[in-house]
Amino acid sequence: xxxxxxxxxxxxxxxxxxxxxxxxxxxxxxxxxxxxxxxxxxxxxxxxxxxxxxxxxxxxxxxxxxxxxxxxxxxxxxxxxxxxxxxxxxxxxxxxxxxxxxxxxxxxxxxxxxxxxxxxxxxxxxxxxxxxxxxxxxxxxxxxxxxxxxxxxxxxxxxxxxxxxxxxxxxxxxxxxxxxxxxxxxx
Amino acid sequence: xxxxxxxxxxxxxxxxxxxxxxxxxxxxxxxxxxxxxxxxxxxxxxxxxxxxxxxxxxxxxxxxxxxx
Numbered sequence: 178x179x180x181x182x183x184x185x186x187x188x189x190x191x192x193x194x195x196x197x198x199x200x201x202x203x204x205x206x207x208x209x210x211x212x213x214x215x216x217x218x219x220x221x222x223x224x225x226x227x228x229x230x231x232x233x234x235x236x237x238x239x240x241x242x243x244x245x246x247x248x249x250x251x252x253x254x255x256x257x258x259x260x261x262x263x264x265x266x267x268x269x270x271x272x273x274x275x276x277x278x279x280x281x282x283x284x285x286x287x288x289x290x291x292x293x294x295x296x297x298x299x300x301x302x303x304x305x306x307x308x309x310x311x312x313x314x315x316x317x318x319x320x321x322x323x324x325x326x327x328x329x330x331x332x333x334x335x336x337x338x339x340x341x342x343x344x345x346x347x348x349x350x351x352x353x354x355x356x357x358x359x360x361x362x363x364x
Numbered sequence: 365x366x367x368x369x370x371x372x373x374x375x376x377x378x379x380x381x382x383x384x385x386x387x388x389x390x391x392x393x394x395x396x397x398x399x400x401x402x403x404x405x406x407x408x409x410x411x412x413x414x415x416x417x418x419x420x421x422x423x424x425x426x427x428x429x430x431x432x
Contacts, residue, residue: 188393193422200408201415212402222398223391231422244408252401253393260386267385269429280428295388305388 179327181211184309184345185218188296190255192288192312193231196224196248198341208331211343223253223296223308225261227287255291264290268322275319285317293348310346324349 191212198204199212216222229249236242255261265286272281292310309326312318323346331341410418 194419196405197410197415197418197422199402200405200410202409202411205406212405213399216395216398216402219395220398221393221395222401223393232418235421241408241410241414244404248401248404248408251397251404253391253397255389255391258389260389264385278430280430282423282428284422286429294386296391296393297388299390299392 178325181327181329181343181345182214182218184215184220184327187220187306188223188308189215189220189345190223190225190288190292190308190310191228192310192314193228193284194313195311195343196228196232198313200245200248204331207334208329208341208343211329221253221296223255224249225288225291226254226256227284227291229254231284255294255296257287257291260294261287261290264293268293271322272319275321282317285314288312289318289323289348292346307347307350310348311343312346313341313343315342315344315346318346321352322349323347 199208205212212222232245232249233242236245268290269281269286272286289310292308294308295305296308297305310318310323315325325344326347327345329343330339331343332338333340
């Protein structure tokens, strides 16, 4: 699997858990500043409006809330639009087939449904690349539907153990196409 | 007859509206705002217990859907 420094010129949607981890004191440095490295390689970072909700809900008024608001006002936001809701419906159908009745987090569903979309910049022409999803929760995104493109481990201060692994995932459209072909009655 | 046909057409259109997967959206975004946002993020300086609280809150049963 690739390391993050091989990823160039992509649109990357960041999951809430990455943002929370990255805002911990000293974490960016300990993790090798991987978000800064991704930006250096011309990758553009995005968050879903739902991530904004997850960061701010039930937060007491104060410095942390103010800083998250500042962050959300600055970062590129993708709204939870009708298109995202439609993709969530389709994704939940596929999750149901794969996960066999297991519970799915609503946030993961909405963030996943957003990452299925290709983000095209207004002024850009040609074919857009698939969006990548940056998350720590690999197990929340079923492997049949989400391919791991790259990963980045973060080690403890004494370098003895891995404390986090972050993944860049890409939606596996070929799986859906195959499923549609083999089981047309499923949709 | 025409009314029924019109109604069926409308329903088919409505279903399609709900079932078609959307593949692409137009966005306005920039590398510079990504840079500025990450700078703000690293300045938040959350303590370990505050981060745990936030992570736990977003992982509770109340936000989970049972897909059966």
